[in-house]
Each structure stands twice: as structure tokens, then as C-alpha cells.
Amino acid sequence: MxxxxxxxxxxxxxxxxxxxxxxxxxxxxxxxxxxxxxxxxxxVSYVYGGSKLGDPEHCEACNACLDRKKSGPKERFSDCPVCTKCSLDCSHYTFEVFKQAGxxxxxxxxxxxxxxxxxxxxxxxxxxxxxxxxxxxxxxxxxxxxxxxxxxxxxxxxxxxxxxxxxxxxxxxxxxxxxxxxxxxxxxxxxxxxxxxxxxxxxxxxxxxxxxxxxxxxxxxxxxxxxxx
Structure with missing residues (x-):
């Protein structure tokens, strides 16, 4: 320390x-x-490497695609490209929280x-x-x-x-x-x-x-x- x-x-x-x-x-x-x-x-869906809190329409499109594909966390971007517009992994979620909290x-x-x-x-x-x-x-x-x-x-x-x-x-x-x-x-x-x-x-x-x-x-x-x- x-x-x-x-x-x-x-x-x-x-x-x-x-x-x-x-x-x-x-x-x-x-x-x-x-x-x-x-x-x-x-x-918002979890996607490994997900880094964007997009508009609700993109979030829902990502969720719907993942429901259909049943992809693993590391295949979700390749199977559902729309998830690049709205998805968060664990570290990007905490970063987003701090950012929104000012x-x-x-x-x-x-x-x-x-x-x-x-x-x-x-x-x-x-x-x-x-x-x-x-x-x-x-x-x-x-x-x-x-x-x-x-x-x-x-x-x-x-x-x-x-x-x-x-x-x-x-x-x-x-x-x-x-x-x-x-x-x-x-x-x-x-x-x-x-x-x-x-x-x-x-x-x-x-x-x-x-x-x-x-x-x-x-x-x-x-x-x-x-x-x-």
C-alpha cells in the first residue's frame, strides 16, 4: 500500500x-x-468486452438476439453484432456507475x-x-x-x-x-x-x-x- x-x-x-x-x-x-x-x-445484457450503454432500442435488440442464439459470453459479439451498441461487462458497469455519479x-x-x-x-x-x-x-x-x-x-x-x-x-x-x-x-x-x-x-x-x-x-x-x- x-x-x-x-x-x-x-x-x-x-x-x-x-x-x-x-x-x-x-x-x-x-x-x-x-x-x-x-x-x-x-x-442491458452482459457481454464480455461490452462497453456501451446504448439507447433502449439497441439494448432490447441485443437481448432478443442473445435469447435466440444462446451464445456464451465470449461469443456474443460475433453472434450478435448489435450488442456492440448496448452491452456491459462487469468492469464497464462499475465504470458507468462512477461516470453517471459524476x-x-x-x-x-x-x-x-x-x-x-x-x-x-x-x-x-x-x-x-x-x-x-x-x-x-x-x-x-x-x-x-x-x-x-x-x-x-x-x-x-x-x-x-x-x-x-x-x-x-x-x-x-x-x-x-x-x-x-x-x-x-x-x-x-x-x-x-x-x-x-x-x-x-x-x-x-x-x-x-x-x-x-x-x-x-x-x-x-x-x-x-x-x-x-
């Missing part, structure tokens, strides 16, 4: 321990809402998420590596596994959580098609062991500023007041 990561992690551990439940911060809340919006209001974001694959140094993740991709301890994870964070990435929507005290992701792991229908919500997932081993937890720097800074302000306010409340007589 690089110097920047250690700085934010130290702030997190000092100020945030035991207080992660019930706190709503605007940027983080926007990320979670955008993730759910793509699930609830778009019918966060500065540069696309990277799950392989890069796992293999780049913490310094490069922070400087080039605005992502803070906070390790693998699930106790540090918060809604809006990316949980990276071998070949897959999900967005944490909700976290429970028992270590489980709700995640939203673009997936082709099984036959899926309903809201989102390839974009799905998994409730009360075992986060540490959802798709094999979690390899990295990544937090957008804007969310890390928002959390840091909130708790520094909170601590400063508490300190001011404890200061004795003096009056002149």
Missing part, C-alpha cells in the same frame, strides 16, 4: 472504526443510487484492478486500495475478485452484503438482465477470495472530510467557555 493509501487508511481507522452503519454521505449515496438505477431502469473515472479492466500498484491505481485511476479486510469496506466500494468486480450496495454487521454487478454466471431474467443484485452475499468469498477492495478517491476524501469536521466539532464542544464580568 502506497503513502497515499496509508494516509487515507489511517484516517479511516482512527475516525471511522465502529461508525460505518447509518452514515449517509452525498457522493457515496449518489454512487449507490446510480448502481441501483442501472439495475432497475435499464435492460466521479472522475478512467476505465480499467479487472486484471489491472488486481495487478497495478496502489500508487498507480491512485494516481492514474483515482482508486484507493484499502486492502482485503471486509471490515473496512463501505457501500460504493468495488470488491475485486479473480476476473470479476462488483459494487457493494449494502453491508451487514455479520460481514455479508448486497452487491450489484453485471454478470452472465447463470440464466438471468428480470430487471437489469445482465445487471443483477445479489442479496446477503458472502463478500469475502463471493467469486473466490476477494483480492482487493478499491474506493474512489472522491469517496475517501468525502469520508475523511466528514469525520475530521465531526471530530473538530466535538473538540469545540468540549472547550470551556469564558465570559467577562
Amino acid at each position: 502506497g503513502r497515499l493509501g496509508k494516509y487515507f487508511l489511517a484516517i479511516f481507522l482512527l475516525l471511522f472504526s465502529g461508525l460505518s452503519y447509518g452514515v449517509v454521505l452525498p457522493k457515496r449515496d449518489q454512487v449507490v443510487k446510480k448502481a441501483a438505477d442501472l439495475l432497475d431502469n435499464w435492460s 466521479l472522475s473515472s478512467t476505465y480499467l479492466t479487472t486484471a489491472l484492478m488486481n495487478n497495478l500498484s496502489p500508487q498507480e491505481l491512485a494516481s492514474r485511476y483515482q482508486l484507493l486500495d484499502i486492502g482485503t479486510a471486509m471490515g473496512r469496506a463501505m457501500p460504493g466500494d468495488l470488491l475485486v475478485y479473480d476476473g470479476h468486480v462488483v459494487l457493494l450496495e449494502k453491508k451487514y454487521p455479520d460481514g455479508r452484503g448486497d452487491v450489484i454487478h453485471s454478470t452472465s454466471g447463470k440464466e438471468l431474467r428480470g430487471p437489469g438482465n445482465g445487471i443483477q443484485r445479489e442479496r446477503r452475499a458472502q463478500l469475502e468469498n463471493f467469486r473466490g477470495p476477494v483480492l482487493r477492495i478499491l474506493r474512489h478517491l472522491d469517496l475517501a476524501k468525502e469520508m475523511r472530510d466528514f469525520y475530521l469536521q465531526r471530530r473538530s466539532g466535538s473538540a469545540n464542544e468540549r472547550k470551556p467557555s469564558f465570559t467577562q464580568e
Whole structure:
């Protein structure tokens, strides 16, 4: 973990321990809402390499073609060229969420998420590596596994959580098609062991500023007041 990561992690551990439940911060809340919006209001198929959220007509045409062809994830572009106009894989889904939430974001694959140094993740991709301890994870964070990435929507005290992701792991229908919500997932081993937890720097800074302000306010409340007589 690089110097920047250690700085934010130290702030997190000092100020945030035991207080992660019930706190709503605007940027983080926007990320979670955008993730759910793509699930609830778009019918987008998973295609390996899919990178575009096209218009609904193209999305439906892709879905219809895939229903007919029953192609595997890596053959879907060749079998259904219309899917180049509307489909998302797991890493492009999380990139789209950040973009729609107004966060500065540069696309990277799950392989890069796992293999780049913490310094490069922070400087080039605005992502803070906070390790693998699930106790540090918060809604809006990316949980990276071998070949897959999900967005944490909700976290429970028992270590489980709700995640939203673009997936082709099984036959899926309903809201989102390839974009799905998994409730009360075992986060540490959802798709094999979690390899990295990544937090957008804007969310890390928002959390840091909130708790520094909170601590400063508490300190001011404890200061004795003096009056002149």
C-alpha cells in the first residue's frame, strides 16, 4: 500500500472504526443510487468486452438476439453484432456507475484492478486500495475478485452484503438482465477470495472530510467557555 493509501487508511481507522452503519454521505449515496438505477431502469445484457450503454432500442435488440442464439459470453459479439451498441461487462458497469455519479473515472479492466500498484491505481485511476479486510469496506466500494468486480450496495454487521454487478454466471431474467443484485452475499468469498477492495478517491476524501469536521466539532464542544464580568 502506497503513502497515499496509508494516509487515507489511517484516517479511516482512527475516525471511522465502529461508525460505518447509518452514515449517509452525498457522493457515496449518489454512487449507490446510480448502481441501483442501472439495475432497475435499464435492460442491458452482459457481454464480455461490452462497453456501451446504448439507447433502449439497441439494448432490447441485443437481448432478443442473445435469447435466440444462446451464445456464451465470449461469443456474443460475433453472434450478435448489435450488442456492440448496448452491452456491459462487469468492469464497464462499475465504470458507468462512477461516470453517471459524476466521479472522475478512467476505465480499467479487472486484471489491472488486481495487478497495478496502489500508487498507480491512485494516481492514474483515482482508486484507493484499502486492502482485503471486509471490515473496512463501505457501500460504493468495488470488491475485486479473480476476473470479476462488483459494487457493494449494502453491508451487514455479520460481514455479508448486497452487491450489484453485471454478470452472465447463470440464466438471468428480470430487471437489469445482465445487471443483477445479489442479496446477503458472502463478500469475502463471493467469486473466490476477494483480492482487493478499491474506493474512489472522491469517496475517501468525502469520508475523511466528514469525520475530521465531526471530530473538530466535538473538540469545540468540549472547550470551556469564558465570559467577562
